[in-house]
Structure formats: C-alpha cells, structure tokens
Amino acid sequence: MAVEPLSQKEIEDRLAELPGWSQEGDRIARSYRFGSHFAATAMVVHIAQVQEELDHHSDLTLGYNTVVVTVNTHSVGGAVTELDFRLARRIEELAPGHGAH
Numbered sequence: 001m002a003v004e005p006l007s008q009k010e011i012e013d014r015l016a017e018l019p020g021w022s023q024e025g026d027r028i029a030r031s032y033r034f035g036s037h038f039a040a041t042a043m044v045v046h047i048a049q050v051q052e053e054l055d056h057h058s059d060l061t062l063g064y065n066t067v068v069v070t071v072n073t074h075s076v077g078g079a080v081t082e083l084d085f086r087l088a089r090r091i092e093e094l095a096p097g098h099g100a101h
C-alpha cells in the first residue's frame with residue numbers, strides 16, 4: 001500500500017481523537033494499565049492478532065500489569081503514517097474488553 005508520512009498538523013489532529021495517545025519522537029505511543037499481569041499479557045496477544053491482520057506491527061513492552069505500545073512506519077523511514085493511526089484505533093477498541101485503564 002502506498003503510504004505517506006503525515007504532517008505534524010495531521011498527526012496532532014488525529015491524536016486529538018485518541019485520548020491517551022501521544023507523540024514520542026518519531027512515534028505515536030500509549031501505555032495501558034491492567035488488573036493483573038495475565039490481563040496485560042492477554043492484551044499483548046490480542047494486539048498481535050490485530051497486527052497480523054493489518055500487517056502492521058507496533059513495538060510492545062509488557063510489564064507486570066502494563067503494556068506500552070509505540071509505533072511508526074518502517075517503510076517510510078520511521079515516520080508516522082495513517083497505518084499507525086489505523087492500528088492505534090483498533091488497539092483502542094480492544095482495550096476496554098481487557099479492563100485497561
């Protein structure tokens with residue numbers, strides 16, 4: 001899929017629709033907290049499933065009861081693209097079902 005880096009304004013406009021997500025250097029990122037380590041781990045597996053579907057993959061850091069997601073698009077030199085926001089929106093849809101806060 002042809003994909004272009006988003007402008008700073010386009011990134012900010014999209015982040016405004018995604019509470020909890022922020023720009024961290026050349027990435028967009030969010031951390032989630034869960035009720036247990038197992039719940040956090042289940043969220044990681046569920047995110048991995050969506051990432052395979054979208055063929056777009058974040059960097060995931062699993063802590064005791066936390067998951068940190070960061071993502072950019074390798075194929076455009078590590079810029080933020082619409083693909084990153086598509087994944088972020090899908091992850092947001094999953095989070096409530098895993099008790100994320």
Ligand SMILES: C[C@H](O)[C@H](O)[C@H]1CNC2=NC(N)=NC(=O)C2=N1
Binds near residue numbers: 056073075
């Ligand atoms: C061949 C495959 O489509 C590419 O390697 C995909 C896989 N997942 C990816 N994930 C991310 N975050 N950026 C990419 O450019 C990317 N490219």
